[in-house]
Amino acid sequence: MPVTVVYDDKSFEIEGSQTVEEAVKKVGVNTETIIVEKDGKLVSLDEELNGREKLKLINVVSGG
Numbered sequence: 001m002p003v004t005v006v007y008d009d010k011s012f013e014i015e016g017s018q019t020v021e022e023a024v025k026k027v028g029v030n031t032e033t034i035i036v037e038k039d040g041k042l043v044s045l046d047e048e049l050n051g052r053e054k055l056k057l058i059n060v061v062s063g064g
Contacts, residue, residue, distance in 0.1 A: 001052045002052075003055060004054045005024070005027050007034075007057040017051070018048075019047060019048055020045050020047045023049060031045055035060055036057055038053050038056075
């Protein structure tokens, strides 16, 4: 079952079992610049995915 990754108004379908971090890297996003929401809840990068999930990548903005 594919995992859907949404980032910057683009949607990606990724096949196979993997962690959130692996899925994020497959779409070419730096894991240090985003937080990840899965099915409406924040999740850690080491969480296992098994398909049918929808991940939303949210840019983290900081400044001083």
